[in-house]
Amino acid sequence: MTTTVVCFLVTLMMTRADPDLTWRSDDVTGQEARVDVKKKQIGLRLCGPADRDYSFNPSAPNGPNNWGRVSWCCDGFLQSPVHVTRQTARCGEVMGSVLYSTVLPVPGIIYNTGLIGKYPKMSFYGRVELTNVPGTNFRDRYVLDSLHVHFGNSRQVGSEHRVNGRFYDGELHLVHYKDTYRSLDDAMSREDGVAVIGLMLELVPDTSGPNWALWNMTMNMGRLLGVGSRYSRDHEVNPKWLFPMRPDFFTYRGSLTGPPCSESVRWIVMEEPVKITREMLNVYWNLPSDEGRLISDYTNVRAVYPTGNRMVQTNFFC
Numbered sequence: 001m002t003t004t005v006v007c008f009l010v011t012l013m014m015t016r017a018d019p020d021l022t023w024r025s026d027d028v029t030g031q032e033a034r035v036d037v038k039k040k041q042i043g044l045r046l047c048g049p050a051d052r053d054y055s056f057n058p059s060a061p062n063g064p065n066n067w068g069r070v071s072w073c074c075d076g077f078l079q080s081p082v083h084v085t086r087q088t089a090r091c092g093e094v095m096g097s098v099l100y101s102t103v104l105p106v107p108g109i110i111y112n113t114g115l116i117g118k119y120p121k122m123s124f125y126g127r128v129e130l131t132n133v134p135g136t137n138f139r140d141r142y143v144l145d146s147l148h149v150h151f152g153n154s155r156q157v158g159s160e161h162r163v164n165g166r167f168y169d170g171e172l173h174l175v176h177y178k179d180t181y182r183s184l185d186d187a188m189s190r191e192d193g194v195a196v197i198g199l200m201l202e203l204v205p206d207t208s209g210p211n212w213a214l215w216n217m218t219m220n221m222g223r224l225l226g227v228g229s230r231y232s233r234d235h236e237v238n239p240k241w242l243f244p245m246r247p248d249f250f251t252y253r254g255s256l257t258g259p260p261c262s263e264s265v266r267w268i269v270m271e272e273p274v275k276i277t278r279e280m281l282n283v284y285w286n287l288p289s290d291e292g293r294l295i296s297d298y299t300n301v302r303a304v305y306p307t308g309n310r311m312v313q314t315n316f317f318c
């Protein structure tokens with residue numbers, strides 16, 4: 001009995017202390033995250049806001065491979081983004097779609113870089129709530145906090161999630177927190193605290209017409225060619241206008257895709273992409289970062305993580 005306990009403790013200590021761990025890399029796309037398969041899953045990792053800054057520069061000491069040093073949660077086993085596919089999802093297990101409480105545009109402020117990240121961002125001060133979030137009670141309300149955009153520096157490397165085998169040109173995240181918590185910062189360390197909707201952005205010819213609400217917001221973001229609070233402006237948008245035609249989505253439990261990487265997120269990833277133009281993509285690619293470069297130099301896209309034994313469900317039949 002004692003020997004078993006000692007062995008267990010030694011194993012645990014060795015696992016934590018051993019810096020030479022085996023990494024498994026799925027090199028299908030070069031965008032798969034390296035995951036330490038020796039470590040045992042300990043459970044859900046919940047973290048509050050990180051107090052250290054982080055970078056997307058792969059060779060920086062606080063770069064993506066070292067985010068675990070910025071926040072312990074980033075080395076967790078329920079991380080996002082992931083690859084979602086019709087082949088591996090449990091189709092038709094979720095009823096209906098998510099619902100926003102407003103028919104009007106919601107006011108907010110757009111920034112080039114937000115206070116917590118390296119993304120063009122809009123923070124909402126007008127209140128709008130999301131209901132019918134999968135995995136929650138229908139009456140649970142999630143307040144829209146902000147939206148931000150992820151993008152690469154060339155075609156088809158801009159989305160964080162991989163959907164049915166492909167990456168898109170960008171990904172827009174609508175970030176919500178449960179209304180029983182005080183704020184997003186408060187909610188991110190709670191198991192049921194956060195719901196994020198991921199919209200894939202796909203480049204189409206200028207003549208075929210982008211999503212005009214997103215076009216308008218993006219052009220305004222393009223006028224913020226600086227860094228800091230001076231480079232912000234008022235804007236308003238109804239989040240419903242940003243969605244694709246089809247309400248079909250994948251849903252699973254995951255994390256914030258940047259530090260603190262808290263595993264408090266109910267993800268809703270829309271299957272149909274939203275249309276953007278080359279003009280919009282050029283705006284994103286030319287936005288400055290808070291490191292004195294362009295955001296697109298290192299991009300702001302995190303690599304894909306294994307789904308593991310997590311269940312991915314859909315609200316449509318495959």
Ligand SMILES: [Zn+2]
Pocket residue numbers: 148150173257
């Ligand atoms: Zn995001």
